[in-house]
């Protein structure tokens with residue numbers, strides 16, 4: 001392996017989020033907008049072989065953890081075979097997934113057999129009607145069953161909820177009850193103003209600080225030491241008498257750009273060094289040109305890394321109306 005790559009702020013990357021498709025079977029109101037909606041053409045989406053090349057190049061930069069995301073990773077055919085191929089080619093790579101868990105019937109056991117240990121499940125409400133309102137689909141039961149199936153298969157489960165005042169804040173008690181009953185990591189993520197034409201209502205912003213105050217009234221919380229394996233950018237708390245834990249992710253109110261270790265690759269092979277920056281580096285020409293491409297890819301990645309920004313400044317500008325952070329989450333992968 002070559003030397004790990006640092007950016008101009010001295011940050012090292014070790015974590016790649018790879019979007020396997022921009023398509024999703026849900027229509028979450030905060031993530032998606034039908035205005036000017038265009039999905040990628042089939043030929044623009046990287047093949048799994050091309051994605052494996054990207055992973056190979058990224059591992060030369062020091063990437064040791066990869067998260068498959070989307071769109072919804074499980075709407076793309078052959079994703080299990082792809083995971084198997086990653087595990088075969090990179091046995092030491094920590095492979096994780098972020099999913100809406102609506103298509104997981106029979107899948108958790110197979111994931112465990114492939115050596116996947118951790119899965120993030122997005123679930124913003126515990127009420128089937130609110131679920132239908134947020135996502136446009138009546139799939140709450142599927143997701144709830146999938147959480148149990150993942151736990152039964154021995155996977156570590158994070159349940160990620162986007163925090164939205166007036167939408168799911170009244171469910172905080174129910175979420176805490178879930179984290180008392182099940183050994184899950186419950187995470188509230190501040191709603192980020194991302195994507196062109198995706199509605200952003202400042203009145204809906206429910207800050208991590210407010211969640212902490214409100215959760216502390218409902219449960220006895222104890223702050224936990226940051227655990228590199230599972231905390232990520234979250235502040236994590238134990239819940240007295242509970243099997244699970246509560247985590248708060250505050251990209252806006254208390255950002256973690258200073259320790260950001262992430263790269264992202266979109267399904268059409270665009271490298272992003274920051275979730276909030278619209279600067280993208282096209283990997284497809286290197287992948288589809290002539291000759292061996294891994295070295296070329298690694299060079300592009302190293303060059304891109306030099307300009308990795310401190311993204312929260314962009315996000316704050318967006319909150320004030322600046323035209324940045326325009327690519328939609330479903331196209332980036334979160």
Ligand code: SAM
Nearest residue numbers: 031070071072098099100122191192329333334
């Ligand atoms: N379909 C998968 C899923 O639902 O987890 C993966 C893709 S989805 C874009 C990844 C994560 O981004 C989800 O947890 C989703 O809730 C989150 N997300 C999307 N838009 C967001 C926003 N504006 N602010 C905060 N989180 C957002």
